[in-house]
Every structure is written in structure tokens, then in C-alpha cells.
Amino acid sequence: MVQIFLDTASLAEIEEFARWGIADGVTTNQKIFLSEGGVDFKQRVLDICGLVNGPISVETTRTTVPELIAEGKEYASWHGNIVVKVAMYGDGRGLQVVNQLAKAGIKTNMTVMMTYNQLMLAAKAGATYVSLFYNRSKEAGQDPVQIIRDYAAASKEQNIPARIIVGSIRTPEDVATAMAAGAHVMTIPSKVLRQMPFSKRSEETIAEFDKAWQEFLAAQKSKPV
Numbered sequence: 161m162v163q164i165f166l167d168t169a170s171l172a173e174i175e176e177f178a179r180w181g182i183a184d185g186v187t188t189n190q191k192i193f194l195s196e197g198g199v200d201f202k203q204r205v206l207d208i209c210g211l212v213n214g215p216i217s218v219e220t221t222r223t224t225v226p227e228l229i230a231e232g233k234e235y236a237s238w239h240g241n242i243v244v245k246v247a248m249y250g251d252g253r254g255l256q257v258v259n260q261l262a263k264a265g266i267k268t269n270m271t272v273m274m275t276y277n278q279l280m281l282a283a284k285a286g287a288t289y290v291s292l293f294y295n296r297s298k299e300a301g302q303d304p305v306q307i308i309r310d311y312a313a314a315s316k317e318q319n320i321p322a323r324i325i326v327g328s329i330r331t332p333e334d335v336a337t338a339m340a341a342g343a344h345v346m347t348i349p350s351k352v353l354r355q356m357p358f359s360k361r362s363e364e365t366i367a368e369f370d371k372a373w374q375e376f377l378a379a380q381k382s383k384p385v
């Protein structure tokens with residue numbers, strides 16, 4: 161079954177969706193932390209780990225391979241559920257980092273990927289998760305739906321262990337399309353997640369049934385005993 165990761169670092173939002181029973185993990189990035197204001201980074205990551213018992217992606221921010229490896233190792237030492245997010249740099253640097261971290265037994269999420277080639281390279285380098293940025297990939301002229309289909313099929317046929325996470329989601333329709341295409345994991349912003357239980361027709365149907373129930377109760381009351 162598809163897994164849902166929360167694309168947020170807000171504790172209130174994480175609590176809200178954890179209560180729904182649909183949160184399998186959490187993904188964060190530098191922009192997500194910026195929107196949280198001046199929070200203590202390590203403490204917030206640990207608080208998130210305390211709320212959701214699943215993979216929690218924390219992104220590396222340094223520049224060189226040794227720095228990125230050291231940063232990834234540091235994050236992984238904070239909590240057993242932390243997955244180190246490493247960007248797919250165009251010079252292959254990120255692949256080296258993912259490969260070294262994988263050799264050290266650290267789970268990784270190779271991120272900011274737009275193409276099928278990037279996903280495959282990340283999987284070969286030993287990434288635990290490979291993240292496709294759905295809308296940004298579309299903006300770059302790619303067909304993310306076909307990429308998801310192809311990756312999901314290849315992962316089955318070729319026994320590729322790396323799970324595809326689909327991120328950069330803007331609408332509930334994006335979620336439905338990506339899930340139907342075979343995404344293993346969806347990472348979904350709170351704004352989109354909140355819209356997903358809603359259908360105008362469901363609301364109308366609930367109101368229709370409530371009205372019928374009130375009429376039924378009124379008919380019972382008016383029956384002679």
C-alpha cells in the first residue's frame with residue numbers, strides 16, 4: 161500500500177495528521193524549516209521523531225563531499241528513524257555521498273530529482289528512497305506521470321530496492337494521479353492533505369442522510385404508543 165509522508169516540520173500539523181492515522185513518515189527541507197521561523201533545528205527534528213514513528217527525512221546543506229558525509233552522519237546519529245536527504249547535484253557529488261552513507265549503513269533519500277536517469281543513478285548508488293519532484297519536473301518539460309510508471313515497473317521487474325517518493329505536490333489531483341501511476345510513497349503538504357477528505361458530493365450526501373434521519377426520528381415521536 162502507498163505510504164504517506166507529511167511534507168512539513170510544523171508540530172501542530174504533524175499532530176493533526178498523526179491523529180488521522182495516515183502519517184507513515186515526515187519529509188523536511190531547508191524551505192520547510194525557514195517557514196518554521198527561529199526554531200532550534202535539532203530539537204525540532206527530535207520532536208518530530210517523537211510524534212511519528214517512521215522515516216523522518218532531514219536534508220544536508222553543506223557543499224563538499226566530506227562535509228556532506230559528515231553532516232549526514234551527524235543527523236543519522238540523532239535518532240534511528242532519521243533518513244539523510246542528499247541533493248542530486250549535477251556533478252555526481254550527491255551520488256558519492258549517498259554511496260558512502262549507504263556503505264556506513266545510513267538510510268538516504270536522494271532528492272530534487274526531475275528525470276528518470278537521476279532516479280536510476282540514485283537507486284544504483286544505494287539510496288533507500290529516490291524523490292521525484294512532480295511539479296518541478298513538469299515545469300522542466302518532463303512527464304512525471306510516465307517517469308513514475310516506468311520507475312514503478314522497473315523496480316518490480318529488476319528488484320530495485322529504492323522506493324520512489326513523489327514530492328512537489330500542489331493539488332489533490334496530483335496525489336491521485338501519482339498514486340495511480342505507482343508511487344510507493346507520496347509526500348504531501350498540509351494544505352493539500354486537508355483538502356483530500358473533501359468532496360462536495362459527499363457533503364451533500366451526508367446532509368441528505370442527516371435530514372432523512374431527523375425525519376425518521378420525528379416520525380417515530382409522532383407515532384401513537
Ligand code: E4P
Pocket residue numbers: 167187188189191271291293295296326327328329347
Ligand atoms: C520533498 O521531499 C520536497 O522537499 C518537497 O516536496 C518539495 O516541494 P516544492 O516543489 O513545493 O518545494
